Amino acid sequence: MSERLFEILLTSFPQLLEAAVRVTIPVTLGAFLLSVVLGVLLAVVQVADIKVLKQLSQIYIWIFRGTPVIVQLFIIFFGLPYVGIIIDAIPAAIIGFGLNLAAYNAESIRAAILSVPKGQTEAAYLVGLTYPQLMRRIVLPQAIRVAFPSLWNNLISLVKDTSLAASITVAEMFTRAQQVAARTYEPLAMYLEAAFIYLIICTILTWLQHVIEYKMAWEKPDGNRRKNIVC
């Protein structure tokens, strides 16, 4: 490796890392949080079979899953100002990714809610819980645990998808890499470097997934029962 290339990589690395820490990660976390909260709401109104809201939820999912996220970002950032709604680039990215992912999360959460055995619902009613109490205290804590791996899957996708925010002027990590590449004429090295940082972030997330799954388990896998099943 030439000394010049090494120099470029070395000086750009902190810059990319800074962009990751200041933009990519906050956008990812903000959008993910929004997507989970909204996803739970979208799922619950469907399972609870609340008139009108259930239909609205289905229409929401239909639209947000049926159109590309980059189009959604463009509509929010470039389109909405024409009807007087002006949102800065970073909030626009958080909202865009959050709204989009909520549609996917809603389906994972809905399936997870349905996986909680109905008998517990009956038992909850019979000890006197109301529907909202049942959801909050019994069903959702179990459903989140079931939905967690697929929610986390979506989170890992999201980390990488935030590079699309470059197209609505968000100076996230990938934008920074493009700038350095343009200035130094070293696209291969720069994009490999960007790829490497995404990989690091996702590696940490994968590790976190295992930690959180272990923490959430109420049946601690002392010898993970499934493993002991002989087939």
Add this chain to the structure above:
Amino acid sequence: MLEVISVKKSFKDSTEHVLKGIDFKVDKGEVVAIIGPSGSGKTTLLRCISFLEKADEGQIRFAGHTYDMKTISKAHIHELRMNMGFVFQNFNLFRNKTALENVMEGLIIPRKMNKDEAKNIALEMLHKVGLGDRADYYPDNLSGGQQQRVAIARALALNPEVILFDEPTSALDPELTVEVLEVMKRLATEGTTMVVVTHEMEFAKEVANRVVFMEGGVIVEDAPAKVFFESPKEARSADFIRKK
């Protein structure tokens, strides 16, 4: 104390009634065993009484009030349930809660009891069913018999007027059945009012004051346990006992 009058019930996809006009009554302190072949409507009756199923017709008289079982309001159902305990065939413990939390849930949330008080009661109930040392176990780490005993403690803790048992030992192997029946026997001697749908003839014979024999959606015979087992009036009941 608990009485249902001409309860009828059919399920959506069939015109045949699962319950064809059931009149049934439990007095305070009584232990009533409901027996009968599979499909006779025993479980459905219990589920109608607790409103897990909605009866098509009938009335329920409980704790001094009478309600129409078809038109009863949600609020009244809630009120009735607050004085009823229910033990399921499949235990139905809350999987995300420990044994202790399972027993406390009905006290701290619907009955708004403070946590310390609820914890004391819950521990006392767990001791009563012989599981004081399992308070912090999650259902997944308890055997079927232990789970069912926690479920009984959960019902007991709410101090209900009556506890309904829906085939409480049918999902258990014989050894675990014994430990659950032991607990139920003890409750019976303490004067707990119980309605037990069961296939355990020995239990019915030994513990129940009264036996209700159901078949085909009707009550064939309703008699004191001793009378029922020694000299049943109906040929069908006699036949059923003999085969068991």
